[in-house]
Amino acid sequence: MGDDEIVKEFLVExxxxxxxxDRELVGLEKNPQDRDALGSVFRTIHxxxxxxxxxxxxxxxxxxxxxxxxxxxxxxxQLSLNPEITTALLSMVDAVRQMLGSIEExxxxxxxxxxxxxxxxxxxxxxxxxAAQPEVASAPKPSIAVSTTPPVGDPPLPLSPPQPTTVLKxxxxxxxxxxxxxxxxxxxxxxxxAERGAVSPVEPVDPQRVQQSARAQANASDSTIRxxxxxxxxxxxxxxxxxxxxxxxxxxxxxxxxxxxLAASQRLNLITTELQEGVMKTRMQPIGxxxxxxxxxxxxxxxxCGKEVGIEMEGKETELDKTIIEAIKDPLTHLVRNSVDHxxxxxxxxxxxxxxxxxRLILRAFHEGGQVNIEITDDGAGLNVERIRKKAIxxxxxxxxxxxxxxxxxxxxxIFLPGFSTAEKVTNVSGRxxxxxxxxxxxxxxxxxxxxxxxxxxxxxVRVKIPLTLAIIPALVVTCGGDRYAIPQxxxxxxxxxxxxxVAKGIELVHGAPVYRLRGRLLPLxxxxxxxxLAPDKxxxxxxxxxxxxxxxxxxxxxxxxxxxxxxxxxxxxxxPLRKQLKTVKTFAGSSIMGxxxxxxxxxxxxxxxxxxxxxxxxxxxxxxxxxxAAATAGDKQTFLLFAGxxxxxxxxxxxxxxxxxxxxxxxVEMSGSQWVTQYRxxxxxxxxxxxxxxxxxxxxxxxxxxxxxxxxxLPVLVLRHDGRSFGLVVEQILDIVEDRADVKSAATRPSxxxxxVIGERVTELLDIPAILxxxxxxxxxxxxxxxxxxxxxxAAx
Amino acid sequence: MEHTSVxxxxxxxxxxxxxxxxxxxxxxxxxxxxxxxxxxxLAPAMVSGLINLRGQVVTAVDxxxxxxxxxxxxxxxxxxxxxxxxxxxxxxxxxxxxxxxxVEEKTFEPPPETLRxxxxxxxxGVHKMNDRLLxxxxxxxxxxxxxxxxAAAAGR
Numbered sequence: 001m002g003d004d005e006i007v008k009e010f011l012v013e014x015x016x017x018x019x020x021x022d023r024e025l026v027g028l029e030k031n032p033q034d035r036d037a038l039g040s041v042f043r044t045i046h047x048x049x050x051x052x053x054x055x056x057x058x059x060x061x062x063x064x065x066x067x068x069x070x071x072x073x074x075x076x077x078q079l080s081l082n083p084e085i086t087t088a089l090l091s092m093v094d095a096v097r098q099m100l101g102s103i104e105e106x107x108x109x110x111x112x113x114x115x116x117x118x119x120x121x122x123x124x125x126x127x128x129x130x131a132a133q134p135e136v137a138s139a140p141k142p143s144i145a146v147s148t149t150p151p152v153g154d155p156p157l158p159l160s161p162p163q164p165t166t167v168l169k170x171x172x173x174x175x176x177x178x179x180x181x182x183x184x185x186x187x188x189x190x191x192x193x194a195e196r197g198a199v200s201p202v203e204p205v206d207p208q209r210v211q212q213s214a215r216a217q218a219n220a221s222d223s224t225i226r227x228x229x230x231x232x233x234x235x236x237x238x239x240x241x242x243x244x245x246x247x248x249x250x251x252x253x254x255x256x257x258x259x260x261x262l263a264a265s266q267r268l269n270l271i272t273t274e275l276q277e278g279v280m281k282t283r284m285q286p287i288g289x290x291x292x293x294x295x296x297x298x299x300x301x302x303x304x305c306g307k308e309v310g311i312e313m314e315g316k317e318t319e320l321d322k323t324i325i326e327a328i329k330d331p332l333t334h335l336v337r338n339s340v341d342h343x344x345x346x347x348x349x350x351x352x353x354x355x356x357x358x359x360r361l362i363l364r365a366f367h368e369g370g371q372v373n374i375e376i377t378d379d380g381a382g383l384n385v386e387r388i389r390k391k392a393i394x395x396x397x398x399x400x401x402x403x404x405x406x407x408x409x410x411x412x413x414x415i416f417l418p419g420f421s422t423a424e425k426v427t428n429v430s431g432r433x434x435x436x437x438x439x440x441x442x443x444x445x446x447x448x449x450x451x452x453x454x455x456x457x458x459x460x461x462v463r464v465k466i467p468l469t470l471a472i473i474p475a476l477v478v479t480c481g482g483d484r485y486a487i488p489q490x491x492x493x494x495x496x497x498x499x500x501x502x503v504a505k506g507i508e509l510v511h512g513a514p515v516y517r518l519r520g521r522l523l524p525l526x527x528x529x530x531x532x533x534l535a536p537d538k539x540x541x542x543x544x545x546x547x548x549x550x551x552x553x554x555x556x557x558x559x560x561x562x563x564x565x566x567x568x569x570x571x572x573x574x575x576x577p578l579r580k581q582l583k584t585v586k587t588f589a590g591s592s593i594m595g596x597x598x599x600x601x602x603x604x605x606x607x608x609x610x611x612x613x614x615x616x617x618x619x620x621x622x623x624x625x626x627x628x629x630a631a632a633t634a635g636d637k638q639t640f641l642l643f644a645g646x647x648x649x650x651x652x653x654x655x656x657x658x659x660x661x662x663x664x665x666x667x668x669v670e671m672s673g674s675q676w677v678t679q680y681r682x683x684x685x686x687x688x689x690x691x692x693x694x695x696x697x698x699x700x701x702x703x704x705x706x707x708x709x710x711x712x713x714x715l716p717v718l719v720l721r722h723d724g725r726s727f728g729l730v731v732e733q734i735l736d737i738v739e740d741r742a743d744v745k746s747a748a749t750r751p752s753x754x755x756x757x758v759i760g761e762r763v764t765e766l767l768d769i770p771a772i773l774x775x776x777x778x779x780x781x782x783x784x785x786x787x788x789x790x791x792x793x794x795x796a797a798x
Numbered sequence: 799m800e801h802t803s804v805x806x807x808x809x810x811x812x813x814x815x816x817x818x819x820x821x822x823x824x825x826x827x828x829x830x831x832x833x834x835x836x837x838x839x840l841a842p843a844m845v846s847g848l849i850n851l852r853g854q855v856v857t858a859v860d861x862x863x864x865x866x867x868x869x870x871x872x873x874x875x876x877x878x879x880x881x882x883x884x885x886x887x888x889x890x891x892x893x894x895x896x897x898x899x900x901v902e903e904k905t906f907e908p909p910p911e912t913l914r915x916x917x918x919x920x921x922x923g924v925h926k927m928n929d930r931l932l933x934x935x936x937x938x939x940x941x942x943x944x945x946x947x948x949a950a951a952a953g954r
Contacts, residue, residue, distance in 0.1 A: 241853045483836060532839035576855040580885050581943055585840050591848055591855045599836040599848040599855050 010051050011104050012226070014096070017044040021093050022296040025086055029299070032074075032081040041089075042071040048096060059109045060099045066121040067092040073125055083303065085124045090296065092121060229322070232282060239272075239279045240574040246272040247571070247595035276572075280321070287365045287374070288316030290329045294336050298361060301340040308347050308358035309340050315365035320372055324466055327446045328374070331439040335376045335462050336361065338436070343380035343460050353457065355379065371490065377461040383454035385411050395420060412452045416440040444606070447490070447589070475573045475602065477594070478551060479566040481534030484600040486573050486592055491605040493552040493559060494737075495567055500546035507548065516550060516561055519639075519739050523552065525561045526612040532587065555609035562608070571595075575602060587611055640759055640766075641718065642735040646691035650764045651731070652757070657769060659721045661734060663714040678728065680719070687717065687728040688776045693752050722769050729772070751775065805903060809925075811896035811932060812879055815867040818896060819933045820925075821940075827880040827887055829895055842943055846891055851880065858889040864940060866916065883941040890940060901925045901932065 021044055024037045031037075049064035067089065073079045095117055102110035246268055253265035295311050302309040320328075344350075344359030351357055364375040389403045392414045398406070406414075414420060418437040443450050448466035467473070467490060475486040476495075496518065498506045507514050507525065514525040528534075550561040573592040582588070586607035594600050639655040668678050669687065676687040717728040740759045748755050752775060754768040809820030810829070835847035835858055846858040858878065862870050870876060876891040908923040920939040925932040 244853060481839075534839055578855075579857045579888070581845050581857050581859065581888075581941065582838060582841055584842070584943075585838065587840060588838065591836075593850050593853065593855065597850055598834055599850050601836065601838060601848075 007055060007103065007107075010055065011100055014048050014051075014100055017047070018093055018097050018100075019292060020044070022090070023292050025089055025093070026295040026299050028081050029083065029086045035075065038071070038075045042068065042075050045071055057099070057103065057109050059112060059114060060096065060103075063092060063095050063099070063114050063117060063121075066118045067096075070121050070125050079125065086299075087303070088117075088120045088124045090300075091117060227282075232279075232322075236279055236283065239276050242272055243276055243572065243574055244593050244595075248597065251595040283322045284319035285322055285325050286317045286319055287325065287372075288313070290325060290332065291316055291363055294333070294363065297333060297336055298340055301337050302344075305341055306346060307340065307344055309344055309361055310358050311361045311363070313363045318365035318367060318372060320466070324372075324446055327442065328448075328464065328466060331442045331450075331464070332374065332376070334436075334439050335464075336363075339376055339378040339380065339460070339462075343378035343382075345381050349381075371465050371467055374464040374466070375461055376464075377459060379459040382456040382458055382460055383412055383415070383452070384456060388412070388414055392417070392420065409453070412454055415452065416450060447488070473573060473575060474570055475592075476551065476570050477568040477573075477600065478528075478549070478564040479568060480528045480564045481532070483534075484568065484594060484598070485528070485564075486571070486600050486602045487551060487553070487562075487605065488589070488602065489570065491553045491555065493554050496550040496552060496561070497567075498548040498550065503546065503548050518552065518561070519737065523550075523559060523561045524614055525550065525563055526608070526614060527563045528608075529565070531608060531612050553605050553609070555606045555614060558609065558614055560609060560612070560614045573600075573602070638741070639737060639739050640764075641737055642759065642764065643716070643718070643731045644733040644735060645731060645765070646694055648732075650735075650762055651690075651753075651767055652759055652764045653718070653720070653767050653769065655737060657720055657722070658718055659726060660719040662717045662719055662728070664717055664728075665714045669715065676730070680726075680728070683726075685719070685726060685728050686776075687715075687730050688772060689730045690772075691730075691732075693772050693775055694750065720769060722773060727773070727776075806900050807903070808898055808900050809932065809934070810879065811899055812877070812892035813894040813896060814861055814865060814892055817867075817933060818927075818930050819861075819892070819935055820896075820899065821879070821881060821890075821935050821937050823898060825881050825937045827882050830878045830880065832875050833878060844943065846876075849878070849889055851887065851889070854887060856880065856887050856889050858891055859941060860891045861940065862891075862893075865920070866914070881937045881941070883938055885941070888941045899927075899932065901927070906934075 021041055024041050028034055028037050028041070045064050045068045049061055049068055052060040052064065070079075070085070070089065074081060074085070079085065095114060099109040099112070102108065249265050250269055253262050256262065291313055294313075298309050298311045301307075339361055340359075344361070345353070345355075347357040350359065360379045362375070362377040364373075364377070366373055385408055388411050389406075392398045392411075393400050393403055397414065397417050397420060403411075416436050416439070420436065440450050443464055443466065446466060448464060451463045451465075452460065453463070454460040474489040476489060476492055477484055477486050479485075496516070498516075507516055509515070510522070514527075515522040516525055517523070529536075549564050549567045551564060551567065552559060552561050571594075573594075575590045576592055577590050578585070578588060587604055588601045589604035589607070590602045591599050592602055640652040641655050641658055641661075642650065642652050645651040662680070664678050664680075664687075669676050670678065672684070672686075676689065677684050678687055679685070715730050716732070716734045717730055718734075719726060719728050738760050746756045748765070748768075752768055752771045754766045754771075756763055757766050758764070808823040810823050810826045811818055811820040813819070830851075833849040833851070835849050837847045838845055841847075844859055844863040846860040846863075849856050849858050860870075860876075862868065870891075870893065874893060876893065877895050878889040879892055879895070880887050880889045905926045906923055907926060909918065909921050913921065920936055922934045922936050925934065
């Protein structure tokens with residue numbers, strides 16, 4: 001190993017240790033007796049000191065050395081930690097970090113003068129001591145350099161006479177010259193040694209314990225290795241390429257009739273998917289990695305503005321892609337600082353308001369619907385709607401007329417506008433009018449959203465929603481003007497297809513603006529070809545598909561319908577960023593290479609909505625809020641998928657259980673024993689026929705073994721998920737999606753039905769999916785596998 | 799200018815509207831025939847589309863547009879000169895590929911004062927060849943959007 005490598009190793013290790021130090025020191029401030037933490041802090045500094053002495057970094061060594069001395073005294077309970085000491089130690093950590101940074105850049109510690117810091121570190125050691133008494137011989141074994149002992153519970157006892165000393169780890173006792181001089185009058189050295197002496201002289205260090213802890217460390221490092229991020233990125237790119245190649249092979253395989261080739265390509269498909277998942281996992285990091293610095297941040301900011309703030313974290317282990325972790329680090333830090341600086345009140349004000357002196361800052365992270373939610377909640381003063389309104393008008397961000405029309409929630413979101421700041425005082429932390437808008441832009445850059453909720457006097461919650469990963473996303477592929485476009489699945493709500501004869505009736509105009517009534521609410525329609533100024537369709541009138549395909553999308557809490565020529569399929573696509581020549585085109589988020597090798601553009605749903613002016617009005621959002629409220633007060637409405645069962649019966653399932661709607665041509669259905677199956681997205685999907693399930697027992701067997709009738713049309717199939725497995729339910733006809741309270745219930749009249757219910761003023765049977773699965777005996781079918789599809793496809797039909 | 803510091807320099811040459819252009823050979827990644835291109839709606843006029851270059855998505859810049867020349871006749875197929883820019887590979891669409899030429903620095907002359915202002919940054923100068931002039935293009939500038947194009951695109 002060359003010198004450079006040793007230095008590099010030293011840097012990496014020290015950085016990691018320093019991050020831990022920050023956390024531990026802040027933790028120690030609350031619980032100064034935590035000897036484990038003290039021991040660990042001590043060891044870290046000790047290691048850094050030792051290594052940099054060896055590598056010849058003298059300045060660094062000097063600082064670490066004074067720090068170590070201070071820590072020695074803390075660890076031996078000669079001093080107890082107070083904010084001043086903590087601050088001194090933290091600034092030592094900062095200095096060490098700076099020097100490491102400079103070593104990384106230039107190979108030397110840089111020109112610096114640490115006399116002041118060393119002075120402070122030395123001075124705090126002289127402060128009147130609180131717990132300087134050593135423990136007597138009967139006290140539990142005090143920890144030694146490699147301490148793993150639990151915190152010492154016994155209160156310190158009065159000074160006992162010095163005992164014979166044993167030098168255990170000499171370097172601990174070598175106080176620097178200056179310390180010796182200053183301490184000349186007080187026999188502190190003896191005390192340290194006296195405490196050491198309390199341990200039986202014949203057993204200086206518990207060798208077993210040393211070994212144990214060494215083994216624990218070795219184990220941790222055996223099971224993990226450090227990997228260069230550049231290498232990981234390269235592997236990631238290669239897997240991306242492999243996914244593309246896989247897609248191409250699959251398309252090719254579907255055209256070939258060779259079954260062995262088909263089988264091989266299916267294997268390739270499965271392996272690629274797993275490999276992709278595996279590689280994605282290597283890039284996942286727990287969000288705790290960035291949260292860990294927040295206790296320190298909160299402490300510094302709180303101390304700086306005279307507040308008391310405790311920080312709590314939930315869901316530290318929530319994992320995110322590395323690139324995203326990096327991208328949200330700064331926005332989150334800003335939000336945390338903001339909460340402490342602006343959100344939480346001064347202790348006196350809090351007491352006046354009947355709250356605890358100390359404010360609470362809660363960080364939560366959790367997965368939800370393929371996204372990661374991060375919440376930053378404080379129990380501070382909350383946002384003042386009127387003040388924000390006034391401020392926004394003052395800064396001419398909005399007019400007073402506009403302001404009057406804004407809902408409370410919209411007012412809150414004004415704080416994300418550039419040039420907005422409500423801080424009365426401009427501090428060095430925040431309130432400079434830059435920040436919240438930068439937070440929003442940065443989060444949106446990675447496809448996330450920020451939202452703020454607040455209650456005056458009770459606190460504020462900022463919620464950040466971000467995608468799990470950026471590199472490979474599920475997307476819906478559509479065709480428009482002869483080109484394909486990918487729409488990220490996260491923005492997709494549902495698909496609606498209006499048949500040719502329904503178009504005239506289904507699409508109405510509001511003074512020229514086309515809208516569609518989707519379950520009773522008007523959905524603004526945006527025509528993709530018009531928005532993108534695509535060349536008009538040159539096909540003759542007769543060849544064109546006269547049906548209208550509407551992709552219902554969600555953009556910034558607004559819904560709109562995007563009309564496209566054709567809806568193809570959902571696909572996992574590898575996102576390739578657009579180059580700078582195209583950065584002005586806001587309607588596209590990136591590009592991807594499709595299975596046939598052609599490039600397709602990925603639509604930026606928000607950009608498109610903005611271009612089409614869907615997302616600027618404020619009216620509908622407030623309206624939507626009201627509607628939602630009304631719905632809430634009217635009782636819990638549920639959304640159901642209606643379909644026709646055997647014998648023209650009307651049946652329904654809750655929409656939430658539905659993964660997709662599909663139509664399979666009879667030719668695609670194969671028999672596996674008496675089970676109907678079909679190949680679906682590279683997996684075997686068992687098909688359950690509703691008419692068989694509902695058939696009376698005596699006829700069941702005959703019905704079960706019947707192969708599909710060759711002359712029947714495509715089978716309408718509901719792809720459902722239950723217990724993590726997918727299966728298809730073959731029904732007679734898919735009818736509609738309706739929203740209903742469905743509170744008029746009556747008991748079921750046959751098995752596999754949960755109960756009868758009135759939906760849309762007609763009696764409808766609600767299916768019992770677990771019962772159907774049981775009766776179809778799919779309880780242990782390994783062929784039923786997950787599909788991971790979220791889109792709900794709705795064929796609107798009469 | 800780098801090529802003045804060496805005695806000779808090599809250029810990859812190509813034709814645009816019968817004019818001879820060249821970019822420094824070391825900045826050229828490869829020259830390929832026409833590839834299938836995906837148009838980008840709403841994009842600035844100089845961007846012809848996106849091509850799939852062995853798994854990489856590369857922006858194709860129509861040099862005729864960029865150099866404010868006559869549009870390429872519909873029946874003329876273009877060639878791709880893939881160059882390495884600061885922002886990754888970019889494909890420059892040209893009419894026809896010429897030879898790789900080696901020129902001496904003494905044949906170089908900066909552009910005349912009468913050259914259109916918008917071209918000043920992009921055309922570094924010309925090499926006086928026996929029978930014609932070789933226009934030397936700045937790769938970075940050629941790949942960049944003009945301010946006008948940028949403003950127009952942003953305003954759309």
